[in-house]
Ligand code: FES
């Protein structure tokens with residue numbers, strides 16, 4: 001973790017949600033009932049668009065400037081501590097994309113149905129569109145940007161390249177992050193197990209066979225060579 005934090009500006013408000021009630025997703029730990037009840041508690045289930053209001057401040061001990069209706073949220077994003085001022089209704093996905101400017105995590109359905117927004121929270125994969133950022137106080141968030149770089153790719157990223165596990169690429173960051181998470185879960189080793197485990201990540205281009213091959217290659221390297229995936 002880099003303790004030296006950069007100074008960031010106050011983000012301009014973003015309007016990203018359509019006001020439709022989200023749908024419970026494959027990986028969310030929330031039940032549909034509890035999620036909708038939280039929506040009701042924060043007033044998100046209205047026709048008005050959500051507005052992401054945030055401060056990102058340099059040092060985690062520095063109190064950020066408060067804005068009416070916001071709360072302080074501390075997140076560790078890709079190993080970097082962030083102190084944010086967020087409206088309670090800002091989803092983790094919008095926080096990452098609109099506030100922290102990490103746009104590798106994609107918004108597909110925004111309803112928990114496609115998996116494009118998958119990130120790791122404390123090592124566990126979730127649909128970030130179904131989770132409020134304020135619910136993750138102190139959590140470790142890993143996005144696709146935190147896995148590797150073009151020069152030094154994560155084994156799963158390299159496997160997707162090697163096996164052409166994508167076409168348009170829109171689902172790919174979610175697929176890769178989800179695959180990294182699922183290899184740490186107690187799924188069986190067969191292709192059908194991978195397909196089941198990855199069923200929450202939709203690929204409109206139909207790259208599924210190559211995605212499975214990529215994941216299986218990483219799995220075999222993990223078991224044979226002890227490569228950390
Ligand atoms: S599941 Fe979150 S954007 Fe589709």
Ligand code: FES
Pocket residue numbers: 165166167168169170171172202203204205206207
């Ligand atoms: S590569 Fe196009 S949606 Fe998956």
